[in-house]
Amino acid sequence: AEWGYTKRNGPFTWAKNYPTAAGIRQSPVDIDTALATSDSSLESKPLRWKYVPQNTRTIVNSGHGWRVDVDSEGSELVGGPLEGTYKLQQFHCHWGSSSDKGSEHTVDGQSYAAELHLVHWNSSKYADCGEAADYPDGLTVLGVLLKVGAKNPELQKVIDLIPSISHRGEKTEVKEAIDPAKMLPKTLSYWTYLGSLTVPPCNESVTWILFKEPVEVSEEQLAAFRSLRCYKRGEECPCDEVDGLLISNYRPTLPLGTRELRECGS
Numbered sequence: 001a002e003w004g005y006t007k008r009n010g011p012f013t014w015a016k017n018y019p020t021a022a023g024i025r026q027s028p029v030d031i032d033t034a035l036a037t038s039d040s041s042l043e044s045k046p047l048r049w050k051y052v053p054q055n056t057r058t059i060v061n062s063g064h065g066w067r068v069d070v071d072s073e074g075s076e077l078v079g080g081p082l083e084g085t086y087k088l089q090q091f092h093c094h095w096g097s098s099s100d101k102g103s104e105h106t107v108d109g110q111s112y113a114a115e116l117h118l119v120h121w122n123s124s125k126y127a128d129c130g131e132a133a134d135y136p137d138g139l140t141v142l143g144v145l146l147k148v149g150a151k152n153p154e155l156q157k158v159i160d161l162i163p164s165i166s167h168r169g170e171k172t173e174v175k176e177a178i179d180p181a182k183m184l185p186k187t188l189s190y191w192t193y194l195g196s197l198t199v200p201p202c203n204e205s206v207t208w209i210l211f212k213e214p215v216e217v218s219e220e221q222l223a224a225f226r227s228l229r230c231y232k233r234g235e236e237c238p239c240d241e242v243d244g245l246l247i248s249n250y251r252p253t254l255p256l257g258t259r260e261l262r263e264c265g266s
């Protein structure tokens with residue numbers, strides 16, 4: 001059966017069909033801030049990005065959440081821990097059934113209400129995202145912690161489209177350009193470590209860059225995320241979630257193990 005986030009098909013069952021999920025370079029992890037080492041090489045190469053808002057093409061209900069697919073051309077992410085140039089492929093979000101949980105990464109054991117992921121692939125070395133996902137330096141994800149607060153105007157453009165992708169497999173054009181850069185925090189300090197996709201097949205091919213400063217989102221906006229359904233229109237609800245609502249889609253943390261956790265900026 002398809003993987004998901006319920007007791008029957010959730011994170012603790014993934015290793016059965018996706019053995020990499022039981023690996024030693026898995027994500028997310030708890031960020032133990034006392035363990036983080038600041039690294040002058042990170043300070044000397046500031047993280048730089050360029051996005052083209054008009055290139056945000058479609059939003060889809062993948063059955064695991066909403067995802068905005070982007071035309072990678074014209075985008076770039078360089079610097080920090082990265083070698084070469086990475087291009088934006090898509091962005092999506094993870095959340096919980098209530099706003100006391102929902103982020104994938106935790107900080108000193110603390111969960112946030114949600115977590116935004118901007119997925120990039122190494123266009124210096126690979127032909128596309130799919131190929132890049134098979135290599136240890138293939139992907140980079142910018143992670144943004146979301147906490148409850150003011151309504152987020154840029155994310156509101158995503159929320160406004162949710163009613164038209166209420167069921168799995170539904171997708172719609174993004175008419176009003178969404179600027180991924182506007183969803184990033186003001187201060188650019190971050191933690192970085194080597195990890196994986198937090199969804200099956202959990203490839204160990206992600207350089208994680210998690211911004212330290214959370215960004216605000218309102219309770220109503222989080223509630224809109226939870227109104228997505230994990231099954232197709234016309235089909236009965238397969239998952240034993242409350243009438244198939246995608247009320248939670250985050251993976252619990254895995255051990256950092258012997259991996260290095262570096263930080264840049266206070």
Ligand SMILES: C[C@@H](NC(=O)c1ccc(Cl)c(S(N)(=O)=O)c1)c1ccccc1O
Nearest residue numbers: 062064065066067092093117197198199
């Ligand atoms: C299908 C699933 N995720 C991905 O497609 C995905 C692909 C590459 C990466 Cl690197 C990641 S991740 N989480 O490691 O950044 C997630 C998904 C999850 C949540 C919401 C919508 C949605 O489509």
Ligand SMILES: [Zn+2]
Nearest residue numbers: 092094117198
């Ligand atoms: Zn994600």
